[in-house]
Amino acid sequence: MNRPHILVNGDATGHVAAGERGLSYGDGLFETLAVRNGRPQLWERHMARLQAGCERLSITPVAPALLADEAGQVTGSAARAVLKITVTRGAGARGYRPHADAVPTRIVQCLPDPDYPPACARTGIAVRLCAMRMGHNPRLAGIKHLNRLEQVLARGEWNDDNIHEGLLADQAGNLVAGTMSNVFLVQGDTLLTPGLVRCGVAGVMRELLLELAGRAGIASAVRDVALEELQYADEMFVCNSLIGIWPVSRCAGRACAVGEVTRTLQRLLGEALENER
């Protein structure tokens, strides 16, 4: 029997009701996980962030065991794939008002591996600065909700396939993140990443890297980062659950060194993911 590639509330239909609040208002959350040899990486961390997002939006959480079961059904023993989990407030009457008795919709989906060129992680990528500035909303900052028009518009700014990511600043001119990644700078021997308390998504990979750095004795700072600080960075990289760490070798036309802290973190990350098995 063929395994389903998508389950919507456990059904292999691939459809959601058009009255779904995830569609009407972006009223929900999602997680994107790397699957390696049938196993979703960093499962516990992704479930923790999803839970935190549900709490923030007052969406009834879905039991992780149920999601794990459905994830297993869609991923099977796939060697390399992407697992996407979406949880919304569910179907509902028209109108913004969220009802306490809403029954969440869960969408568990197995997608093809994006097949990124290995050179991205090895020799680094070119990034650009996006013109789009992100709005501040502390109530929505950090969580991975479904209101992603800022990312869509930012990603729509370029078509050059040699540029792998665009960096975004907020309305105040502080660096926030890449369109699909978090960003780290290295200044001297200190790792630096934006605080994400007013906008941006606090990535699972970002959190893991901060922990790995801490355990390895690499100093790190999580704070407001002015866009200008990009010019003085000794190293720079972007990260997410699918790409791991991509060093930045070119930022807005300027060459960047791929340095020792980035390489150390790549090694530590590889070991951590290996040990997870």
Add this chain to the structure above:
Amino acid sequence: MNRPHILVNGDATGHVAAGERGLSYGDGLFETLAVRNGRPQLWERHMARLQAGCERLSITPVAPALLADEAGQVTGSAARAVLKITVTRGAGARGYRPHADAVPTRIVQCLPDPDYPPACARTGIAVRLCAMRMGHNPRLAGIKHLNRLEQVLARGEWNDDNIHEGLLADQAGNLVAGTMSNVFLVQGDTLLTPGLVRCGVAGVMRELLLELAGRAGIASAVRDVALEELQYADEMFVCNSLIGIWPVSRCAGRACAVGEVTRTLQRLLGEALENER
């Protein structure tokens, strides 16, 4: 034959694909129209705003004639109903990148009239101030896109059915709008409404009222409005396509007069909608 209540790309399924970008990222727009005696009110204006939204998001516009045909199919000769039209960038691969060849999804839906108490328009409503502050993003301001978590969270702040609307300020403390409406103040003999260049939805009803005021010789100003100005307003009302004009008789516990400018605009609006037929 029963008429369908919903058409998704012309099909009466009531379902959309789970890979729909409207669901994944809120990558789309919507319009909500009042239907009276089988006729959607202010059709041309709603179509113009939808078109402007598509242009802003680089979504291929849908021909208004096609939407009109499908609207007719779902509304039939309904005496009073709501017509909701959603246009998204369509189904697409994972990832924020918007593709130029994306085929938009259209959802045309007839919903029951909300059956608001007539007293709301006659004697006015009580409004509250929401704690949620809206983020600035000029690229998204004005259009009625599907990223509506701010409205959802704001509307989730209260459960008291005696309060009919909540007013929202932005991160800078300027008045923006109601959760589902635009807001007007009257100061002396001048009509005043927020500019909505950094956040908020520029309502079709708001636009019509500004025109009606102009033609009637009522001075109006569209500008930044500090939250504090609510205290000095001589009159106040909220508006949208479904409610028309609701005078505000109580704002954050303080009584407000329902005055002459509001009543004049209610009368002019009634005439304009009557003449539209």
